[in-house]
Amino acid sequence: MNYLIETYGCQMNTAESASFLLVLKERGWVQARNKEDADLVLINTCSVRATAERRVRGRIAQYEALKRKRPFTLIIAGCMASRLGDTLKTDYKAVDYVMGTASRPLFPHILEALEGGIPFVEDTEKPAFSFAPFHLEDGRFCSFIPITHGCDNFCSYCVVPYVRGPEISRDPAAIFAEIRLVAEKGAREIMLLGQNVNSYYWDGGSVGKNLDFPRLLEAVAAEIEKTPIRWIRFLSSHPKDLSTRVIRVMADRPAFCRHLHLCAQHGSNAILRAMNRRYSREQYLELVDEIRGAMPDITFSTDMLIGFPGEMKEDHAQTLDLMERVRFLYAYMYHYNPREGTPAFEMPGRIGQGLKRKRLGEVIALQKQHTLELLQNRVGSRETVLVEGVSRRNAEELLTRTERDERVVVPGKRCMIGSFAELTLESLWGNTFRAKELSLCPGD
Ligand code: SF4
Structure with a gap:
């Protein structure tokens, strides 16, 4: 039988799609040549921005049209599935199963039913969340290793804590086993993944007694020395939780790549407060200085959210100033879109679409200039x-x-x-x- 997986959103979703792939391959399923050829289409969705959800809805509508011509099974997985649940089935008759991030363990059971030609009947008791084993795709050398799931930070604009639930740290024994497995499959680099990897904490037994993120990093660095893996990265880091101990571990071990994605989101203290980010621009800049002091050759990338409710001209200027001071190698830059169910949705002072776009344009132009200057300085290295x-x-x-x-x-x-x-x-x-x-x- 043939499958097709479409993935939207962050690296976490890419990792989770790879685990679906592992289950499919183990059961003998083959990748479809195109959507006309697939017995099963799985869309792994993202809910972070309204635009991401709109794009997925467009895709579902396309599959709905295709399903009028021939039968196949359509599964909606990921964050949108968690957020909207069975309303997706009501909105789109073509959707057969809605599988949120916590219901992923149901996937093999759905496949078993499909293979037997019978409908899958979901138990009323939902399965407990478990980390899915990852599979390194053929021809890939960087393996994503999820270490946490969910988020406890509740940034005021973000749906992730509501969609993915509270943060859960993964058993270190499973992390090390997966590192060994992907090393055997040819990985040369690993990326430890989580919404906020810095708050990883495990206290579950002899391997992981009081294991916080710096200690996990030390243990992972020791583990990869027994394998052909040479580089370690991690994503995402919340600036409020990235400690001096993490910086020291990175600086002392050459396996840690000299690149860090450190989400700033904004440069103004007033907006950072409204976003519930729990650090100030001064603390962010001090952290960057501390990291550069320990690893002078490191590059930074970031996320910037422009046009948050209440953003004044002066706040926007602070963002541009923070970018000048840090000089990111690259940035993911967005303008704010209200997300129902988040505290920011209720906030006064929404910025008009035209002004948001103008400010975002300025941020993008400045970032392009920084990227170019940083790269030009590297020629000859x-x-x-x-x-x-x-x-x-x-x-x-x-x-x-x-x-x-x-x-x-x-x-x-x-x-x-x-x-x-x-x-x-x-x-x-x-x-x-x-x-x-x-x-x-x-x-x-
Ligand atoms: S840290 Fe903030 S932005 Fe990131 S996932 Fe958690 S709530 Fe969302």
Whole structure:
């Protein structure tokens, strides 16, 4: 039988889709060539922004039209499924199953029913949440390893705590087992994932007594030394929880890539307070200074949310100023859209669409300038890269990435894919470096 998975949203969803894939492959399902060919379509959805939900609704409507021509099973999974539940079935007759993030353990049972040609009848008792085992896709070398699920932070604009529920930390024994497994499958880099990885905490037994995030990082760094994995990243970091101990562990261990995604969201204290972010711009900037003091070559990326209710001209200027001070390598920049059910939805002082767009345009323009300047300053550097695959533009060239999260294209042989290599950043083309040649690192 054939399947098709569509994934929207964050890396967490990518990791969760990979775990669906693992279940499908283990049961002998094959990827469909296209949607006309699929017996099962699974849409793994995102609820963070209203636009993400609108896009998914558009896709469901398309599948609804297709289903009028031929039968297949449509499953809606992920955050939208958790948030809207069975109303999705009422809105779209084509939807067969709605599987929120907590009901993922039902997936093998749904497949079993499909394989037997019978409808799956859901038990009234919902299964308890469990972390799904991850599967490294063929041809991929960076493996996502979820370490927490859910969030307790309740930023005033965000639906995640309501959709994914309270934060749960994963058993370290399962984390280490998964690291060993993906290493066997060819992973060279891992990304520890969670809504706020810094608040990881496990107190469940001999492996993990009082295991907080810095101690977990030390243990993971020790674990990968027994494997071919060389690089570790983690995402996302909440600035209020990123401690000096985490910085020290990163600085002391070369396995931690010199790149950090540190969500700022805004540069004004008044707006950060209204967002319930629980840090000030001064604390954010001090944290960046502390991290740079320990790892001078590190790059930062961030999220910026523009046009939050009550945002004055002066607040917006503070965001631009914070960006000037930090100089992020790249940023995910959005304007605020009200999300029903969040405290911000009720806040006065909504900013008009035109002004939001104008301010967002200014933020994007400044970020583009910073990205370009930072990258131009790097031309001439000698770098270690992970060879990730073939360049999309030229089959004779390889696509590689530095530990600072910069893309480099270089001529090379396909047998080098999945290896670490050294090269010189010769020139810049858009936001991608070009190199003339690469040489494999010792042992690769
Ligand atoms: S930290 Fe804030 S923005 Fe991030 S998932 Fe939690 S509530 Fe949402």
